[in-house]
Amino acid sequence: MIHPTPTRKETFMQMNDAMETRLYLVNRALDAGLQPAEALGQARALWDFVQRPYGADGAIEAVDYRGAIGADGGVVGIALHENGAWRRVDAAGRTLHHERTYFDTHPVWAGIRDVPTHVDVATVEIPCFWVRSERRGDERLWLVSPCARPGYRLHPAFLRPDGTACSVLRVGKYPASEREGRIAGEAGNKPWTGVTIDDARERCAALGQGWRLYSIYDLAAIQLLMLIETGDPDMQGALGRGNADGGGVKPTGETSAVWRGIHDLWGNVWQFIDGLQLAEDGEIVLWSADMPGGDDWVATGARYGPGEKDGYPVDFHDERGSGFDLSPLFLPSEVETDKEAAVIPDRVWGHWSGRATVALSGGSWDHGSRAGVFALSLRNPRSSAGSSIGFRPAFAL
Incomplete structure (x- = not known):
């Protein structure tokens, strides 16, 4: 199917929708208590997440449906105690008691989706995330963030051979x-x-x-x-x-x-x-x-x-x-x-x-x-x- 080329007016309107949505995402992150630099990073990650399946028109509705972004920037992780016990944790190392359904609304897990390819290989797409691993006292922690944060690095799975990042x-x-x-x-x-x-x-x-x-x-x-x-x-x-x-x-x-x-x-x-x-x-x-x-x-x-x-x-x-x-x-x-x-x-x-x-x-x-x-x-x-x-x-x- 041949799709008509958007007119200049239509292109401008699409750009305006996208700009308004990005501004909305930044404000949502600021309202949740994030600092400006972290709010921008969170907004970028959310924009990339919502615009692919929803487009600019549906992005605000999608974000509202998924709920506010917490001041922790969506950081979740797992901790291993030296006694062998595992527990879910937040960025501060506090125990999380989320049900598994929580992850259906988290920007990383919720962004995992089936994607067909032109070479007839069915794939599953995983959004990029940032990771931190450290030892705190008698535990070892692995933490995941949906956006860039101080002390976190982009997981190497999302880097190309030339060192550039993949979304x-x-x-x-x-x-x-x-x-x-x-x-x-x-x-x-x-x-x-x-x-x-x-x-x-x-x-x-x-x-x-x-x-x-x-x-x-x-x-x-x-x-x-x-x-x-x-x-x-x-x-x-x-x-x-x-x-x-x-x-x-x-x-x-x-x-x-x-x-x-x-x-x-x-x-x-x-x-x-x-x-x-x-x-x-x-x-x-x-x-x-x-x-x-x-x-x-x-x-x-x-x-x-x-x-x-x-x-x-x-x-x-x-x-x-x-x-x-x-x-x-x-x-x-x-x-x-x-x-x-x-x-x-x-x-x-x-x-x-x-x-x-x-x-x-x-x-x-x-x-x-x-x-x-x-x-x-x-x-x-x-x-x-x-x-x-x-x-x-x-x-x-």
Whole structure:
């Protein structure tokens, strides 16, 4: 369909509507008690959120429907006590007693939506957010903000290889399937397996500019949002068992492992994770946290804590340095063989020393309660390929 070109008058009216809406959003943020700089940042984030699904005409109505923005700027987070207990928190570390339905009105979670693409790959779009990780007393906190704030950084999942920021991240709604040698991202298909991680990277890049393989930063962003929303790391218990109890691989989209439209984040088949590898001596090597997604890899100098040991996480790496920051990632620094002594119920398989290895996430169809969105294997070389390993495309917009 050919759409008529707007007249100069119509264009002016559209611009005027947009300006009025932006001013309204700033005033709403100021009325909520934010300082001017934070109010502007909050208004920008809200404008980007509401104008995409609603347009300028419906933006004010949408914001009014979703309620006032609190003086905390919408900051929510999760805290892990040294005794292993998790709790939702606000920016000050106070316990939040929100029901899960609260997140349906939060600018980040409410902005997660299904988006079709011109390459016939169904995706789920996640709005950008800012993150802060720190230790306070006997707790470790991960905080999420829908806008820029002092002490917070844009989550690396929303950075392009050239270091510029993305407004949204799109991840494959389903693991990749195959059609005539190309990726098909639809429900009801057999996951594409039997490829190496380098094959998977090439298949994703072949979709066009901006497409890449699902990365450690994408995974970490989703893990954090899921953890804050559910308040519990046991996603099998909170959301669904998934295909993890035997019987072989199922078609994409036919398991109960679903979060906000993203299917098969655990169980069914393992998924290659780009942007993370371990060197022969166990050193953690990552995509640059400032320019992720290209050929800029950073040797962190940090050794993977559990080494060759398999088990369940009890703590996470939080080292920082030039070009890297492990604190937003849920990369175990210590594991226990006893699940009851752990803080995450998903299993981690350790590094095989003496060879460089890549990362797989989620577990497969026969991993039972060991599978989950935090399940991680760090023992496979780059040449690994098999019927239980698949992959997922992502797109930085």
